[in-house]
Amino acid sequence: xxxxxxxxxxxxxxxxxxxxxxxxxxxxxxxxxxxxxxxxxxxxxxxxxxxxxxxxxxxxxxxxxxxxxxxxxxxxxxxxxxxxxxxxxxxxxxxxxxxxxxxxxxxxxxxxxxxxxxxxxxxxxxxxxxxxxxxxxxxxxxxxxxxxxxxxxxxxxxxxxxxxxxxxxxxxxxxxxxxxxxxxxxxxxxxxxxxxxxxxxxxxxxxxxxxxxxxxxxxxxxxxxxxxxxxxxxxxxxxxxxxxxxxxxxxxxxxxxxxxxxxxxxxxxxxxxxxxxxxxxxxxxxxxxxxxxxxxxxxxxxx
Amino acid sequence: xxxxxxxxxxxxxxxxxxxxxxxxxxxxxxxxxxxxxxxxxxxxxxxxxxxxxxxxxxxxxxxxxxxxxxxxxxxxxxxxxxxxxxxxxxxxxxxxxxxxxxxxxxxxxxxxxxxxxxxxxxxxxxxxxxxxxxxxxxxxxxxxxxxxxxxxxxxxxxxxxxxxxxxxxxxxxxxxxxxxxxxxxxxxxxxxxxxxxxxxxxxxxxxxxxxxxxxxxxxxxxxxxxxxxxxxxxxxxxxxxxxx
Numbered sequence: 001x002x003x004x005x006x007x008x009x010x011x012x013x014x015x016x017x018x019x020x021x022x023x024x025x026x027x028x029x030x031x032x033x034x035x036x037x038x039x040x041x042x043x044x045x046x047x048x049x050x051x052x053x054x055x056x057x058x059x060x061x062x063x064x065x066x067x068x069x070x071x072x073x074x075x076x077x078x079x080x081x082x083x084x085x086x087x088x089x090x091x092x093x094x095x096x097x098x099x100x101x102x103x104x105x106x107x108x109x110x111x112x113x114x115x116x117x118x119x120x121x122x123x124x125x126x127x128x129x130x131x132x133x134x135x136x137x138x139x140x141x142x143x144x145x146x147x148x149x150x151x152x153x154x155x156x157x158x159x160x161x162x163x164x165x166x167x168x169x170x171x172x173x174x175x176x177x178x179x180x181x182x183x184x185x186x187x188x189x190x191x192x193x194x195x196x197x198x199x200x201x202x203x204x205x206x207x208x209x210x211x212x213x214x215x216x217x218x219x220x221x222x223x224x225x226x227x228x229x230x231x232x233x234x235x236x237x238x239x240x241x242x243x244x245x246x247x248x249x250x251x252x253x254x255x256x257x258x259x260x261x262x263x264x265x266x267x268x269x270x271x272x273x274x275x276x277x278x279x280x281x282x283x284x285x286x287x288x289x290x291x292x293x294x295x296x297x298x299x300x301x302x303x
Numbered sequence: 304x305x306x307x308x309x310x311x312x313x314x315x316x317x318x319x320x321x322x323x324x325x326x327x328x329x330x331x332x333x334x335x336x337x338x339x340x341x342x343x344x345x346x347x348x349x350x351x352x353x354x355x356x357x358x359x360x361x362x363x364x365x366x367x368x369x370x371x372x373x374x375x376x377x378x379x380x381x382x383x384x385x386x387x388x389x390x391x392x393x394x395x396x397x398x399x400x401x402x403x404x405x406x407x408x409x410x411x412x413x414x415x416x417x418x419x420x421x422x423x424x425x426x427x428x429x430x431x432x433x434x435x436x437x438x439x440x441x442x443x444x445x446x447x448x449x450x451x452x453x454x455x456x457x458x459x460x461x462x463x464x465x466x467x468x469x470x471x472x473x474x475x476x477x478x479x480x481x482x483x484x485x486x487x488x489x490x491x492x493x494x495x496x497x498x499x500x501x502x503x504x505x506x507x508x509x510x511x512x513x514x515x516x517x518x519x520x521x522x523x524x525x526x527x528x529x530x531x532x533x534x535x536x537x538x539x540x541x542x543x544x545x546x547x
Contacts, residue, residue, distance in 0.1 A: 058391055071309075078543070082313075110321075110394060
């Protein structure tokens with residue numbers, strides 16, 4: 001992978017998994033650099049949650065290998081989980097009978113690195129009421145408890161599966177601010193799966209895109225900013241784009257003479273090809289992360 | 304890899320102690336039911352004693368093995384051994400964690416047995432029945448063995464209750480059919496439900512009148528050994544470490 005550093009917190013090789021007839025993961029080769037905030041994007045059922053479970057050895061892949069900080073998860077599952085803070089996709093909790101405070105104490109026993117003072121701070125920040133029973137919490141309140149559990153042992157790896165799902169706008173803002181502060185204080189590699197890409201745009205520095213279990217793109221934020229661009233192009237009547245262009249999305253003006261394309265590739269190369277084909281490039285604009293991701297996934301689905 | 308300090312996994316002893324605590328806390332509703340039942344029995348027995356009755360029948364055995372067989376289902380009520388439970392997120396090897404939970408349940412079962420024995424002794428003293436007449440009615444080894452078998456079923460099978468009720472239903476069906484067809488086809492002889500019953504009765508009386516401690520030790524060793532072997536085999540389904 002171009003431009004990525006050599007040191008990876010997470011690597012997977014040929015990761016494949018099926019649930020019956022359904023393909024969850026298909027030869028996925030993830031590379032998450034140490035210290036990166038890696039955003040995993042994909043439609044529902046693309047395999048994002050399965051990938052996270054496999055990283056923690058909660059699910060066993062049919063093929064492939066996973067290494068987390070150099071540890072093979074198949075043979076070092078507990079050691080890997082000791083390095084990870086995990087927010088699962090589900091808001092359901094097994095221990096509905098337990099109070100939030102007891103659940104936090106229960107989790108603390110399992111992580112020798114648990115920072116009790118920090119846990120108390122997180123409880124205050126997230127507005128968790130230790131005396132409340134888990135079974136009486138709303139989705140958002142359960143999510144806030146899950147944030148405390150995931151962050152309080154300052155794990156080197158955070159796996160956040162739709163972390164802001166169920167949170168109200170204030171709580172979402174508080175959670176993302178706390179996450180940013182956490183990352184500033186604690187050296188952490190983060191893998192976030194989310195549909196709300198704009199929320200993590202300021203944090204993300206790497207992006208991976210899953211479609212039907214396949215990792216269709218994996219690149220750094222800079223690479224994405226540089227290579228996924230929107231081109232406003234004037235074209236002659238009956239003009240056809242050159243076949244070698246990677247077109248992510250197309251929008252044509254009502255008259256049909258002006259076309260807006262999201263194209264993948266180095267700007268200089270793409271512009272040169274368009275010129276050579278007889279088109280005139282009027283404007284080239286960068287895309288927000290969400291637009292770029294959507295363009296990529298759209299391209300994959302079209303293909 | 305750059306140099307970084309990895310977080311340690313928890314100490315096994317801490318996990319074990321926490322499981323004992325957490326299983327104890329989760330069993331509070333069960334404890335409440337037990338207290339209510341025992342209180343009701345105490346009341347009935349005391350009333351009978353005060354009105355000149357015998358207090359309680361001292362001929363049969365207490366059905367503690369049946370209760371202990373179902374006890375693991377109460378312990379695992381909030382978790383799915385084969386599903387994605389919160390429990391499995393912890394940095395402890397799954398098989399060990401499952402066994403820690405079984406051990407925690409055993410600790411509470413042993414405590415419950417001890418308290419039940421104390422309750423029984425107190426009632427026996429009240430009714431004028433000696434300790435031998437009360438304690439001997441609790442099949443301790445059988446209670447522990449069925450707890451181990453119950454735990455093994457729960458950890459070894461994805462749908463243990465279906466298996467338990469399915470097997471019980473099948474046996475009842477076979478028994479019923481053989482009873483119905485006994486005279487015309489001799490199915491009873493073939494399937495042997497009645498014969499099995501009598502054989503079990505004979506076996507029971509034979510076990511009940513074991514002559515010496517040697518055979519008792521052998522019986523204990525066999526039943527607990529089989530229970531333990533079944534439990535370990537079932538727990539191995541949750542083994543996490545795989546060799547490449």
